[in-house]
Amino acid sequence: MKGVIAGAVLFAAALILPVDGLPKLLLFLLAYFLIGGEVILRAVRNLTRGQVFDENFLMTIATVGAFAIGEYPEGVAVMLFYQIGEFFQDYAVNKSRKSIADLMDIRPDYANLARGDEITKVNPQKVKKGDEIVIRPGEKVPLDGVILVGSSSMDTAALTGESIPRDVKVGESVLSGFINKQGLLRVKVEKEFNESTVSKILELVENAASKKAPTENFITKFARYYTPVVVFFALGLAIIPPLVIEGALFSDWIYRALIFLVVSCPCALVISIPLGFFGGIGGASRQGILVKGGNYLEALNSVSTVVFDKTGTLTEGKFQVVDVISSGEMSGEELLYLAALGESHSSHPIAQSVVKANKTKLDTSLVKEYKELAGLGVMAEIDGKKLLLGNSSLFKDEGITVKAEDNGKTIIHIAVDLEYQGYIQIADKIKSNAKESIQRLKQLGVQNVVMLTGDREQVALQVAEDLGIDKVYSELLPQDKVAAIEELTGGLQKNKKLIFVGDGINDAPVLARADIGVAMGALGSDAAIEAADIVLMTDELTKLPVALDIASWTKRIVWQNIIFALGVKGIVLVMGAAGMATMWEAVFADVGVALIAVLNAMRVMRYKV
Structure with missing residues (x-):
């Protein structure tokens, strides 16, 4: 940058000082090489590698041509403004990258390794599974583990996007990337650094940029063919008119060709469009939504069908007793106590919900000849x-x-000595935000909302009715879910996509088969992060409409840049060929347009719910 500043001073001196002839030319040349020497060297280096038609080549040819026809000030000015534009573009890009770096600044710097009463500050990569670490108030959790001593409040915003702290106590898990807000904790490490949540998330975000969206690939290919076409067109513009038009001057048409070259540089598209998708990925991660690449972000704009797993996704996945109906001489409390005794030896979630609902102390020694x-x-x-x-x-x-109606709830019938006594109704509670999220998806253009479940048909239909779901597949085995996804995918309109949303642990085959697999509530789940294309870091269904909204917002800004850049360049190209534009308009059509497009792309980062 110092050379550019020195060159700018010499350029100003050449314009102001009362010198002519060779001294003036030398001042302009010195200013030119100080300002543009780096660009010229890159152009020559790329030429030796076979990379001919890039912005360095275009700037070098245009400015050398300006000197060749005696337009020294314009030759230096084009290079100066190009370098200023590059500086601002780099600044904008780095600022956008820094926003994501700050957002994802969850990599721990150290861990407090505990050996008895001795605590040593070490690199987190040196801590082994089973070691114990101490986390003081204000420190980042360096590795995934279970709390042995202490309780605290955790700031999980860097991973989940949630501002409300999460309370933790002995026996509960804490994940790397959390920030300890209050108490002193002693934690047993469950995963080494390379397997920890923070390491997997950082790897995911770093690799996201390598998966280009179709629009990015199109622009890259477009620039590859577009640039040589305009170079040869400019060459024809410089040579052919003076040969066929009476009175036409080579200097005039070469000047027009140089303007044409400057305008044609495609850097506004090549820089701003990847930055738009990068910003979209960053904006999503700010909301606790991790997108594995620009291709998945763009694919969200084509979603017509969303398929949900039921248990743990649309419902809490926690069964609870909602009613106890007595049909005999026993009271409801007596029935529940008897059922809890009978279920006390079972590990099934439904059995455990009965045991939990009972408030009377159980004497399990009364249970004999138990058979499941x-x-x-x-x-x-x-x-x-x-x-x-x-x-x-x-x-x-x-x-x-039996004397119970099938009303969409799980029912446990009870009989004593073969006499029917009543039944217990058990339900898996629907998530509070499920209905709102489905309604929002339909407002965003999703045409079909489908639910897959292994549960009974009547239970599934009741959930579907409560939530406004269009189609239900019930009583499915894991392989049946894959077949259902294939059936739904086969019925999609051309260029439409299907999302499958599951808990990411037992739905890995279905997540992999869907056009876009979305893992719900996958904080710390290795299976989810591996199998899904998009990971919602909390179990909030409201994050899915937000992801679609961010994808739409990103697409709008990317296409604004494409239309703006091509529109301005097209107008100035025609004006330049017709002799109606100067080199100054050419500089704006190149550097100015690129800078505006980059700044516009940065707006993606400022998405707010």
């Missing part, structure tokens, strides 16, 4: 009585008539 019947229920002897718990199929096999 896969897919049916439980048989046991309790205090000398034969207890039967399970679904209607089990009771039908035992010849017992």
